[in-house]
Amino acid sequence: MPLPDDYLTYPHRKHGLDNPHYGWHPVDRRDPVHLKDGTKAIATIIVPVEFFPLNPPATPFKHPGAMKTPYPDLRHFTTRDYGNRVGIYRLLRAFAAEGVIATFAINAEIARRYPPLIEAITKAGHELAAHGVSTAHIHHDGLSEDEERALIAQARAAFPDAKTWMSPARNESYRTLNLLAQAGFTNVLDWEADQRPIAMQTDSGPITALPHYGELGDFKLLLDRSQSEDVWADQIIEAASYSVDLHDKEGAAALAFTMTPYIAGQPFRMHAVRRILATLANMHGLKLASATDSVSAFSSAS
Numbered sequence: 001m002p003l004p005d006d007y008l009t010y011p012h013r014k015h016g017l018d019n020p021h022y023g024w025h026p027v028d029r030r031d032p033v034h035l036k037d038g039t040k041a042i043a044t045i046i047v048p049v050e051f052f053p054l055n056p057p058a059t060p061f062k063h064p065g066a067m068k069t070p071y072p073d074l075r076h077f078t079t080r081d082y083g084n085r086v087g088i089y090r091l092l093r094a095f096a097a098e099g100v101i102a103t104f105a106i107n108a109e110i111a112r113r114y115p116p117l118i119e120a121i122t123k124a125g126h127e128l129a130a131h132g133v134s135t136a137h138i139h140h141d142g143l144s145e146d147e148e149r150a151l152i153a154q155a156r157a158a159f160p161d162a163k164t165w166m167s168p169a170r171n172e173s174y175r176t177l178n179l180l181a182q183a184g185f186t187n188v189l190d191w192e193a194d195q196r197p198i199a200m201q202t203d204s205g206p207i208t209a210l211p212h213y214g215e216l217g218d219f220k221l222l223l224d225r226s227q228s229e230d231v232w233a234d235q236i237i238e239a240a241s242y243s244v245d246l247h248d249k250e251g252a253a254a255l256a257f258t259m260t261p262y263i264a265g266q267p268f269r270m271h272a273v274r275r276i277l278a279t280l281a282n283m284h285g286l287k288l289a290s291a292t293d294s295v296s297a298f299s300s301a302s
Contacts, residue, residue: 021177021200022193022209032251033196033301040247040285042294043240044256045102046166046189046212047091047126049117051109051134052080060142063135063169064219065260080262084114087265092124094270098277102259103291105131105166105189108158127290129164129189130155141173149179156183163187164291170212178202187295195243195253197298208295213239216257218264229272237279244285252301254294 017024035042054077056066065080067073095102104121106128111118122128132139133154143151156162165180166189180188181204191198191209198209214220216236221227236257243253259265264273280288289297 021202022198025194027195027250032247032249033298035252035297035301037297039252039287039297041240041243041253041255042287042289042297043243043280044210044254044289044291044294045095045100046129046256046258046291047088047102047104048131048166048258048260049084049088049104049106049110049121050080050131050168051107051113052077053134053136056136060138060140060171061169063138066135083260083262083265084110084117087261087263088117089120090265090267090270091259091261091273092120094273094277095126096124097274098281100277100281100288101126101290101293103127103129103164103189103256105129105164106159107131107134107168108155109134111158127164127292128159128162129166129187129291130159130162130185131166132168135168138169138171139167139173139176140171141175143173145175145179148173148175149182152179152183156185164189164210166190166212170214177207178204181205181207187291189256189291195250195255197254197295208299210256210291210295211254212256212258216255218258218260218269222263222269229269233272233276233279236276240280240283240286244283247285252298254298256291256294 052066054067054072056062067076104126133151137151139148163185164187165185170190172190177200181202185207187208187210189210189212192211192213194211199206200209216239221232239255243255280286
């Protein structure tokens with residue numbers, strides 16, 4: 001029996017991507033971008049500052065860093081809390097030693113519970129980014145629009161001047177970008193889709209996605225893959241160096257990665273943190289900058 005004539009006809013098939021936010025621009029078919037100050041690549045360090053409840057919901061899923069064992073999981077809870085009490089201050093001192101400005105993505109619940117921590121981050125000159133309400137408040141398409149708008153409004157109230165957003169677990173619904181643009185956010189750290197900032201189109205105007213590489217993050221490499229601290233440092237340094245080396249062929253590059261207080265801030269990992277910071281801070285052609293400053297540099301590029 002022959003197939004009907006329209007069997008292979010798909011009305012939504014088109015050249016490019018199956019999302020409405022940005023176009024299909026492979027690196028070999030786009031003009032290279034050159035930053036005005038001659039910088040070849042910009043690296044951004046993202047420090048997630050998160051509140052983990054002892055009894056997290058499992059809908060739509062548990063945050064990757066959530067509690068692991070039956071309630072009350074004090075071992076994992078106190079490890080996470082150690083990051084906000086001890087590890088984060090080690091990172092702050094290491095950043096200050098190299099003159100590095102990072103982007104601290106902070107849950108609204110952290111801002112409510114630990115004002116002195118927010119004060120220390122702000123006093124050091126780092127960027128404050130909104131990181132949702134807490135790790136128990138995941139954005140997903142099962143939420144109503146009003147529910148998700150309320151979560152964003154709660155985070156916005158905690159960080160009224162923030163330009164940058166990162167969703168808890170970096171998870172979005174189909175409407176998240178539009179609601180973020182409505183709330184006045186101009187940058188988002190949930191996407192990995194390029195090696196330069198991408199202007200994402202929404203019904204409420206553009207919002208720029210800075211490429212944030214999970215493949216370089218401490219959670220992925222040190223915990224999930226059980227790599228050594230030195231291998232993690234080598235990979236970040238190699239990624240930055242390669243981005244600089246590719247400038248003449250592909251133009252300026254942007255890359256962002258995480259240093260998590262309860263992971264990178266452990267005493268036996270600080271040698272790797274210091275090596276990463278010292279190497280990147282002194283790498284010719286590379287600049288370390290906050291997420292907002294990185295996006296601004298690319299938006300004014302030629």
